[in-house]
Amino acid sequence: MVTIKDVAKHANVSITTVSRVLNQTEHAVNSETRERVLNAIKELGFYPNAMARGLHLKETKTIGLIVQDISNPYYPSIVRGVEDVAQELGYTVILANAYRSRERTTKYLNVLREKRVDGIIFTGGGAVKDAAEDNFFERNPVSTVVIGKSCNAKMPSVQVNNVQASREACEHLIRLGHRQIVTVTGPEDSTTVVDRLEGYRQALMANGIPYRDEFVLRCNFEFDEGYKAVERFLDVSNDKVTAIFAQNDMMAIGIMKALKEKGLKIPENVAVIGFDNIPLASFVTPMLSTVAVPIYELGRTAMRIMSDLQSGHEISRITTLPTKLLLRQSC
Amino acid sequence: MVTIKDVAKHANVSITTVSRVLNQTEHAVNSETRERVLNAIKELGFYPNAMARGLHLKETKTIGLIVQDISNPYYPSIVRGVEDVAQELGYTVILANAYRSRERTTKYLNVLREKRVDGIIFTGGGAVKDAAEDNFFERNPVSTVVIGKSCNAKMPSVQVNNVQASREACEHLIRLGHRQIVTVTGPEDSTTVVDRLEGYRQALMANGIPYRDEFVLRCNFEFDEGYKAVERFLDVSNDKVTAIFAQNDMMAIGIMKALKEKGLKIPENVAVIGFDNIPLASFVTPMLSTVAVPIYELGRTAMRIMSDLQSGHEISRITTLPTKLLLRQSC
DNA sequence: ACGTTTTCTGCAAACGTTTGCGGAGAACGT
DNA sequence: ACGTTCTCCGCAAACGTTTGCAGAAAACGT
Incomplete structure (x- = not known):
């Protein structure tokens, strides 16, 4: 491996000088010398050793x-x-x-x-x-x-303001006329989940819709869980849900799959909204409405x-x- | 930042000794001394500097x-x-x-x-x-x-043997009775694309199906292009295609979207097969058949x-x- | 009792950089 | 002509490790 020493020898200068042209410090170095060093660097294919540098610079x-x-x-x-x-x-x-x-x-x-x-x-x-x-x-x-x-x-x-964004999403659902809104959550120790749930709750409250614990499906942000949770819910519950607020897109997509398999049309029978706006969200059919996180x-x-x-x-x-x-x- | 020197001082030994217990060389070090060093390391929260180490070891x-x-x-x-x-x-x-x-x-x-x-x-x-x-x-x-x-x-x-795998996929399509098979490719300078195309061609040849250049849709492995290519193809062509071999899953999923939007059922009207088996492949509806690459x-x-x-x-x-x-x- | 081996420890050089300090020579002001 | 400033360059220490070499003490063999 070629070192700064080799470059110095090849350009007939000290390593100090090589270092100086390398780092383009404010320290003056003659332009002709600089040229010679630059040539040597190119000819020898020298790349400074980041470890040596880091060791000294502590950075x-x-x-x-x-x-x-x-x-x-x-x-x-x-x-x-x-x-x-x-x-x-x-x-x-x-x-x-x-x-x-x-x-x-x-x-x-x-x-x-x-x-x-x-x-x-x-x-x-x-x-x-x-x-x-x-x-x-x-x-x-x-x-x-x-x-x-x-x-x-x-x-x-x-x-990102999760509670506010989540609240807006749910209020949109409500404005569309939905009153039976299920939400599917992530792991409960996540502050993100807590906040998004809070937004959901606030939207309901503000619109006089009772908060029902059976309507929050506790999952883990993964595709599979969203899919299964909704599948199970549809099998068991006799409440007629008209909208689902998924706390992330991955689950929303799983949910859409479950819905389709049950013969439900989106959004005619059940509306779905996600969260995050991952690239995938626009790939699915129908394209997923969601809260776009930058x-x-x-x-x-x-x-x-x-x-x-x-x-x-x-x-x-x-x-x-x-x-x-x-x-x-x-x- | 605490260094090996600090540890040495704290344990009342030389840095040589510290280094030796650190690297557990075959070089003998008294067990009581080792203990002392280990304690010092823990007490001071010492983590060896990888740069210094790498500089010396050239690794x-x-x-x-x-x-x-x-x-x-x-x-x-x-x-x-x-x-x-x-x-x-x-x-x-x-x-x-x-x-x-x-x-x-x-x-x-x-x-x-x-x-x-x-x-x-x-x-x-x-x-x-x-x-x-x-x-x-x-x-x-x-x-x-x-x-x-x-x-x-x-x-x-x-x-992975792309030509063979690709050939097998197409032969499966043929065995299913398909004779009008379109393939959607990636960038042509990729050897992967060349090989997968070759497998497609071999499968056709071996089964007496003519190779038609209009049936290879040249894309770039991306979702969008797969989508658009098939959309365009369906609009323009009056050949009745019954199967599509997508050279990767991402495009296959785009293709499925285009198909659905045209009101075509998968696989009843058009069969689709992908390549790679990305996680997403089993998320879409219907679930994508594909060549699983490990x-x-x-x-x-x-x-x-x-x-x-x-x-x-x-x-x-x-x-x-x-x-x-x-x-x-x-x- | 004395050489030999074994066990344990430390000194100091080396790895490849950066940079403070100092020095040589040129340019300049008077 | 002579101090002063400026431009350019190099010496050597330092960064934090590893390891060859050597030495001290202990253990051992006779």
């Missing part, structure tokens, strides 16, 4: 991004958002798939410390909680930003905040991005 | 994984396969999203060199070709493995080969994994 220009499960279509957009601005700003991102496993999260956290990443972006409260329980933050002064609700007030977060922008913003954190800028603790009700064909 | 235990687009549901399974065995073997993986951009690929390749990754796994021939054109391999003795067809005979690859295993195998490469083991240049015809509801 890696690398950040870790912890996602729960990259297979979940929600995450790739976040990743892309983070990556895009990271690239603009000269950062590399190490993607860590926690796969919802506490053990895996811990392992990755260790790797990230050993690699001395400059910061970590968490998606979802779960991972942050795991990390907190491992006392990760106490002994590691690494900067963090959370996408979603941060369990710790000191950590900056970028999020997923990509969530990623971008998180990375921007991270960068500000690095450079010591003042940052706002909580950034809220707007959602939008996206009416397609399912309601 | 990072890190590999790069280049994928075209993580949003494409095909890739997450690969990523997971690679990650899983990487973790087992003590490697970290840096995920690089090329987003099908030559520029982005080049940029990432540079980052990977500077970080001195031990090896790179490429998915798809495109990225390898880009890299080759940048003379990446000549000046970088980094080990590589390719998932898919390698354009360079020296690089080990793990792949995507996850592709990833696992690639990483295993990479590891063998690192340890200098003998490895086979080409590994072929079996596909399986997965008949669900769409044909």
Whole structure:
């Protein structure tokens, strides 16, 4: 592997000089010398060793991004958002798939410390909680930003107003004339779920519709569970439901499948509305109406905040991005 | 940040000793001393600096994984396969999203060199070709493995027999009585596309069905294009097509949407078969029949080969994994 | 009792960078 | 002519590890 020393020898200068043209410091270097060095670099195919550099500078220009499960279509957009601005700003991102496993999260956290990443972006409260329980933050002064609700007030977060968005979605359903509205939820320890449920409840209250516990189907955000929950509900219940508010798109799509299999038309017999606006939502038939979360922008913003954190800028603790009700064909 | 020196001082030993218990070398260290060091490590919350280590060892235990687009549901399974065995073997993986951009690929390749990754796994021939054109391999003795067809005979690859699998899929259609079979392809410079098209052609030939160029719809593997291509075809052509062989699932799903919108029943009016078996395939209605590619295993195998490469083991240049015809509801 | 082996520990060099400091020579002002 | 400033360059220390080598003490064999 060719080192800076080789370049120096080849260009007949000291390594100091090579380093200086490499980093384009304000330190003056003669233009003819610079040219010679640049040539040597090209001829030898020299690429500076990031480890040596990082060791000295105590800075890696690398950040870790912890996602729960990259297979979940929600995450790739976040990743892309983070990556895009990271690239603009000269950062590399190490993607860590926690796969919802506490053990895996811990392992990755260790790797990230050993690699001395400059910061970590968490998606979802779960991972942050795991990390907190491992006392990760106490002994590691690494900067963090959370996408979603941060369990710790000191950590900056970028999020979306779930209760309001959820309320708007349900009120739309109500405006359409629906009074029998089922909601399908995610895991209950998720603050996202709590908030979206709260929005649902508020919409009902505000319109004088009684809240019925049988109408909230507790699931886990996955396709299968949405499918099964609704299938079961239709078999068992003799209430005539006219609308379903799925707390994410993945379940909404499972729900639509169950509905179709029962011979119910969407939206004529049952209206469906989802949440997130994953790409898939416009692929299904009928196209899914949903609450559009600016997923990509969530990623971008998180990375921007991270960068500000690095450079010591003042940052706002909580950034809220707007959602939008996206009416397609399912309601 | 606490260093090995701090640990040494705290445990009242030399850093040499700390390093030795850290790496559990065969070099003897008194058990009581070891205990003391271990305590110091825990008390101080010491995590060895991977950069310092890597600098000395000239080995990072890190590999790069280049994928075209993580949003494409095909890739997450690969990523997971690679990650899983990487973790087992003590490697970290840096995920690089090329987003099908030559520029982005080049940029990432540079980052990977500077970080001195031990090896790179490429998915798809495109990225390898880009890299080759940048003379990446000549000046970088980094080990590589390719998932898919390698354009360079020296690089080990793990792949699937596309022509045979494709042929089997089409022959199944023919056995079902179909003679008017349209195929929808991906970008023509992809060897995958060439092979799958070849399998289609072979199946026709072997069964005395003429190959008609109007029946191959040239697309780009994306949902939208599949949708539009078939929509257009149905509008224009007066041939009565009874089956469609989509060269990947994403397009197959787009095709199904187009079909449904034209009022055609699947599979009664038109049978559809896909390729890949992405998770989504079983979510749609009707569930998509497809050629199951062992995507996850592709990833696992690639990483295993990479590891063998690192340890200098003998490895086979080409590994072929079996596909399986997965008949669900769409044909 | 004394050489030999074994067990344990530490010194110091090396890995490839960055950068504070200092020095040589040219340019400049008077 | 001589101090001062400016431009350009290099020395060497430092970043945090690993490991070859050597040495001290203990255990062992005779």
